[in-house]
Amino acid sequence: MRWVEVSLPAEARGYPVYIGRGSLAELGRLAAEHGFPRRVAVITDTTVAGLYGDAALEALAGAGFAAELLVIPPGESSKTLDTVRALYDELIRKKFDRGCGICALGGGVVGDVAGFVAATYLRGLPWVQVPTTLLAQVDSSVGGKTGVNHPAGKNLIGAFWQPQFVLIDPDLLSTLPPRELHAGLAEVVKAGLIADPSLFSSLESNWDEFVSGDPGLLEEAIEAACRVKAGVVARDEREAGLRRVLNLGHTLGHALEAATGYRYFLHGEAVAWGMIGATWLSWRRGLLPDGVRMRIEALLLRLPKPPIPDMTPERFREHLRRDKKIVAGRLLYVFLTGIGNAVVEEGIAEEELLSALDYLRDLQRRHP
Numbered sequence: 001m002r003w004v005e006v007s008l009p010a011e012a013r014g015y016p017v018y019i020g021r022g023s024l025a026e027l028g029r030l031a032a033e034h035g036f037p038r039r040v041a042v043i044t045d046t047t048v049a050g051l052y053g054d055a056a057l058e059a060l061a062g063a064g065f066a067a068e069l070l071v072i073p074p075g076e077s078s079k080t081l082d083t084v085r086a087l088y089d090e091l092i093r094k095k096f097d098r099g100c101g102i103c104a105l106g107g108g109v110v111g112d113v114a115g116f117v118a119a120t121y122l123r124g125l126p127w128v129q130v131p132t133t134l135l136a137q138v139d140s141s142v143g144g145k146t147g148v149n150h151p152a153g154k155n156l157i158g159a160f161w162q163p164q165f166v167l168i169d170p171d172l173l174s175t176l177p178p179r180e181l182h183a184g185l186a187e188v189v190k191a192g193l194i195a196d197p198s199l200f201s202s203l204e205s206n207w208d209e210f211v212s213g214d215p216g217l218l219e220e221a222i223e224a225a226c227r228v229k230a231g232v233v234a235r236d237e238r239e240a241g242l243r244r245v246l247n248l249g250h251t252l253g254h255a256l257e258a259a260t261g262y263r264y265f266l267h268g269e270a271v272a273w274g275m276i277g278a279t280w281l282s283w284r285r286g287l288l289p290d291g292v293r294m295r296i297e298a299l300l301l302r303l304p305k306p307p308i309p310d311m312t313p314e315r316f317r318e319h320l321r322r323d324k325k326i327v328a329g330r331l332l333y334v335f336l337t338g339i340g341n342a343v344v345e346e347g348i349a350e351e352e353l354l355s356a357l358d359y360l361r362d363l364q365r366r367h368p
């Protein structure tokens with residue numbers, strides 16, 4: 001099995017991300033090797049429970065674990081303190097004590113909720129993560145960020161809580177709706193753009209296979225993307241500086257998501273548009289040669305995604321201002337200086353970002 005080590009220098013420890021087709025069956029063996037607690041609450045959502053709940057329980061039981069499923073409704077609307085409270089209630093009712101562990105089986109929502117429960121229930125239980133969406137496999141499961149939304153904003157409540165290990169089985173993606181797969185692919189493209197030119201080339205050469213979910217290619221790309229994220233996280237576990245390169249395309253992307261009420265774009269779709277904007281802005285600032293800009297744009301245009309709907313510049317501006325990356329009134333922005341090279345610069349003007357929105361609109365007209 002492939003694996004990527006996530007090292008956490010601040011805590012003088014690390015953990016592995018195991019990647020392999022069919023590896024869900026190895027969950028119990030790996031948990032035993034890691035000395036994981038014998039009683040396990042597997043937190044998942046109803047969709048994933050129906051598809052992979054039994055396989056996860058069998059893998060754990062086969063290695064001597066007493067495991068049971070705790071199921072939440074699927075989707076972003078479950079990422080709340082109410083869901084967390086319901087899980088605490090169930091854990092208490094079922095007498096899960098300090099000698100137990102949590103397994104998160106699902107997409108980013110399950111990972112964030114289950115991780116937050118693991119971080120806080122009885123002041124913290126060990127946990128493992130089995131991400132089942134491409135987004136979760138390449139992004140949310142590496143880095144230890146957990147948490148839930150608040151009515152005032154996304155991800156406002158949370159904790160850093162690192163798992164004992166992450167287990168990624170690319171075969172689980174075969175049941176993922178294509179739209180979710182494509183949204184996850186945007187984050188894979190991002191990993192290539194910020195740090196891995198050969199990942200980007202592989203996406204370019206095999207794009208149609210990636211879009212149709214080729215599991216062998218996905219396995220390699222997942223490993224490469226996890227390596228990129230692990231590399232960044234290792235150098236900046238708490239997001240002080242360097243980790244911000246992971247936000248490539250996210251300033252415009254978040255504004256597009258927010259301005260459309262989080263109901264129109266999937267996160268990765270908005271980020272794909274945002275990366276086209278960031279690429280164009282990098283070129284306009286003279287940081288990126290035109291030929292490279294066109295290569296990146298061509299690939300991102302091929303990623304299936306809904307068009308940018310009409311919105312007033314005011315509406316867009318309002319959402320740009322709420323972006324969390326504004327530090328002390330100054331907006332930090334991720335630019336590209338080449339494929340595999342990103343830089344974070346302070347002080348981009350709002351007008352510059354609005355001009356990128358105009359550019360995206362124009363591009364959309366030219367490539368309907």
Ligand SMILES: NC(=O)c1ccc[n+]([C@@H]2O[C@H](COP(=O)([O-])OP(=O)(O)OC[C@H]3O[C@@H](n4cnc5c(N)ncnc54)[C@H](O)[C@@H]3O)[C@@H](O)[C@H]2O)c1
Nearest residue numbers: 047074075107108109110132133135136140145172175176
């Ligand atoms: N913690 C982090 O660092 C981090 C990073 C990025 C995103 N996130 C969070 O991740 C969340 C989004 O995650 P997501 O895109 O995985 O969404 P999700 O967890 O809502 O999953 C998307 C849908 O796919 C279904 N699903 C999951 N796996 C499946 C499978 N193998 N087959 C069929 N269906 C499956 C789910 O039931 C759900 O309906 C957001 O809340 C975001 O804030 C967290």
Ligand SMILES: [Zn+2]
Nearest residue numbers: 187250267271
């Ligand atoms: Zn993202």
